[in-house]
Amino acid sequence: MIRDAKKEWLIAFVLLTPFLAVYGLTFVYPTIDMFLLSFTDAPLIGEGDYVGLENYTRLGSDRRFDTAIWNTAYFVALSVVPGTAVALGIALGVSRLTGRMQALILALFFLPYILPVSVVYRLWDWTMNFQFGIAMHVFDMLGIDRVPVFKTTTWFMPAVAFITIWWTCGFNILLFLAGLRAIPQEIYEAASLDNAGRWTTFRRVTWPLLWPITALNLTIQLILQMKIFDQVYLFSTGGRPNDNLVMVYYIFQRAFQSNHGGRAAAIAVVLFVIVVAVSILNFQLTRISGSGKR
């Protein structure tokens, strides 16, 4: 069949126009603008002068930037591997159930994920309330001293990581369940014929076959948690925001609270580069490990 190439180009262009317009305006242009802004001393709104790399070099001696980097790394460490492990455990448990029971139990684990972050904040701020929170009643019963969790620097990040796992775990459970369903039942039958125990079956069959999904879960979480802001911001209100700074929070603080558009853009560029680098590395690693399998 003869294709009318010119006409096809035109139709493609018309179809792509909404996408091109939106991405050009709210994605490509802001990204370029971010790089340009990072070389100036502009306030949030308004013009600034070109200052070269000054905004970047001063990050080296910026203690808040150090705090933000370390807290982000700390949060990633507290949430990515533990979150994936918890999700795997729950998914293995849920996959043993069937029918309506499975749907019900899965819904209980998944429900938090569907809630807005501010609702999650209200629920846990109330649960962990120093005076009246139900968690503190439990602490009392166990003979642990009450702590104002979100106002104590030591407790803040672990608590927020715990709540984040509670909130988002449902997503990872879903992915694991999809992965578990894809493992052929015959392999398990063969394993049980060989008298393989529960642990051996998991280690020799489930774990290796599930590895691509585990890697996907780890990747998605790693990239997601490097960009954390909402929970940290909300739980910091009335607490100690400067001790709890994470990267996006610091961008927000510099730009919107200190009115330093240029300096904030430099921090944004650093985070941009880190996230893109990790994504590319991840992509390469999954590709390599994927091709090794086949």
Add this chain to the structure above:
Amino acid sequence: MSPATARRFNVAGLAITVLTVVLAVLWAFPIYWGVVSSLKPDNEVVRPYIELWPDTLTFEHYVFALTQTQIGYWYMNSIATALGVMALTVGSSIFAGYAISQLRFPFRTALWWFILASFMVPTQVLIINHFVLMANMGLLNTWAGIILPQLIHPVIIIVYKQFFDQVPKDFREAAIMDNASEWRILFKVYIPMNWGVTTALSIVTFIWAWNAFLWPFLAVTKTDMMTITVGITQTNDSFGVYYASELAAAVLAGFPVALAYLLFQRRVTEAITLSAGIKG
């Protein structure tokens, strides 16, 4: 397997199942606790022991949240902006996905790589420039200003391309034989054949937009233009120390998405696994 080991295995299996069920109940407990607390009168809320059901059931905190805050406006703003994000994202993605999947045009491969690459870019780093852009366009404190920066969801285009790729070529060729235009092919063949995906993706984009915090929080400074997700966090003063009223507002904010999930459970989970790059 000997009978003894089989029995031991079943006991272990039963233990795992019971543990899973108990954990599920504990997992959902904070949600239950928040809802129950919002239904208690203030003097019961602060009692120093755990009461799983209110002595006196009251809706006074809901009445308070509905009448003494601007929650009506927040609902309206959330519904309008979430619907806007949903319609514009899904609409533009269907068109782009179809063009990339079915049409041949210059720079098609380059465009596809651009979409895949844009997947990696964290939109959170763009908040400064989004703010400057929206301020210059005079769109702060407007629905359009809340919606526009939230339309970057390359994954929706990726999913549509994959699904359109799988529609058998025969349909397309038969339609072309009948002299059907590209529009007819898209609207009469490709979109109807993928209603399921469209429903699923629409529900999740709606939920994403409803739940979005960072951008709507930055784009709006007027209380009556806030979305509900942002609004309920900005009310410490008007509530005083009344925890139950804060919780009632939170329940009102979470209710629509929780309901959407419970009604469309299968679609939601399908769309979420799709958005992670897994075909269900």
